[in-house]
Amino acid sequence: MSLYAMQKFLFALNRDTEVQRRYAEGGDTRATLLGAYDFNEEEREAIDKGDIGKLYVLGCNGQLLMHFAPLLGIAWADYLEAMREGVRKYGPVRAGIYAMTTGTDEKVAGV
């Protein structure tokens, strides 16, 4: 159920400017926003920190994650590297359909 909640939050964040504003404001505003979702502590922290690597390992759909990264100001090459680093640090993707099939030192697209 928690993966579902994370993905539902990213769905709302990616398409709703008011959710984006509340997330960007941080502090209590962000805490209240995130408090409305049924995350466990690991997930809440990953969302709060914008930890792309952890979110990828937790199984967030790549299409949702790919849109989250630009909102955080993360460039494409850094987005790809953040996911590789996530797998190095936390191990293989645990859920979802976006499991990694290349090595953590591979740069298929050259970046």
Place this chain on the structure above:
Amino acid sequence: MSLVFAGVCSHAPGITGRAHLADSAVKDEFHAQFHRFGEAMRAAKPDAVIVVAAEHFANFFMNNMPTYAIGMADSYEGPIEDPKWLGIEKTKVPGDAALSQRLIREVMQTVDVAYAEEWKFDHGIMVPLHFLTPKFDTRVIPVNINCQGPPLTPLHRAWAFGEALRRACDKAPERIALVGTGGISHWPATPDSGKVNAEWDAEFMRRWCANDREALLSQADYNDEATYREAGQGGFEIRTFLSVAAAARGKGHILHMKAIPIFAVTCTAATMSIE
């Protein structure tokens, strides 16, 4: 009038958003062919363009995921993505609610379809429109086949959906173009981004160009497990190509089919004759 143009193309966000990171000659060749695809479509003088896209959670989520959905509004907004990231400015795209309603009513004769009077376009529609209708001045009928959240529609149902779209177009007085966007093999939005399966792509497009229904719907070759293994999660989007083949009934002609890793996909543009 009926269907006056049919084709398929890629829609990966990198095509516009990361154009500056690609080898310029490779990028220019693809963009030229994509523009040529748009010119061919506009030469058919369509009154409206049906874009059968694989939507990426811009509108629909797993609390109520429609297998098939058709937009039914007089205008749409897009892109939902950051304009600088996608390389396409936010704009309002004209729709045609009345035409949509007529199409939906006819499609419903054989295929259950959801409709949406509110729809935000993501890169799945905005990237193709950037090349097809660069002034965003042609009426668009957005169509989505769920290719994101399994369970996914069986391939033969995507084919039947294309047949239903064709019947609906045949009953409309307007001149209608049909464009499918998605696939072919790719592993988008992951560390695997840039990986493709060129042999799988070539064989799929050979079957698509031949409009070989039996081969395209092969359960041995294109069941979800095999597609995921051979063509990645992006391969699920072949459903949009199948619908176009079913609607057009003709033969395909490839304008471009070459992997551009920084765009994360085998960059494809192909037209199909209408029979």
